[in-house]
Amino acid sequence: MVKKASPKSPLITDSVKAFVSGGIICAFAEGLFYVFSKMGLAEKESRSIAMIILIVITAILTATGVFDVIAKHAGAGTSVPISGFANSIVSSALEFQTEGRILGTAAQMFSIAGPVIVFGCSSAAVYGFIYWLIK
Numbered sequence: 001m002v003k004k005a006s007p008k009s010p011l012i013t014d015s016v017k018a019f020v021s022g023g024i025i026c027a028f029a030e031g032l033f034y035v036f037s038k039m040g041l042a043e044k045e046s047r048s049i050a051m052i053i054l055i056v057i058t059a060i061l062t063a064t065g066v067f068d069v070i071a072k073h074a075g076a077g078t079s080v081p082i083s084g085f086a087n088s089i090v091s092s093a094l095e096f097q098t099e100g101r102i103l104g105t106a107a108q109m110f111s112i113a114g115p116v117i118v119f120g121c122s123s124a125a126v127y128g129f130i131y132w133l134i135k
Contacts, residue, residue: 014075021070021077029054029082051082058086063094 029050036046061067067087071078078084 017073018075018077021074022080023077025054025077025080025083054082055086058083059090062087062090 032050032053033046036049037043041049058067061070067078071087078087
């Protein structure tokens, strides 16, 4: 019943849009890395600053509602890990903003991203333990 009611998605068009938009985001990040590297920063510092800038830009675009417009047209391309993660955190924080800063924004900020953080930390701990056993 859901399949009948749902409009058909143009798979090729959506795939191309996602590929191009994700590529633009990644190329922008590489451009930032290149600029910071040419400024004399170390590789690790350049990558960190580029990622921080992407997170801040995504947070600002999400808070102003621009990210949703971009995501509507770009599709899955905006879910590049760093921008998608920043969007999920800011979106959930904004959703509960009316409930106050502590019980709304702060408490609900990690409702979507929280499981990802827990899974990532748990996986890292298991991987580290296995690596320690092998070494």
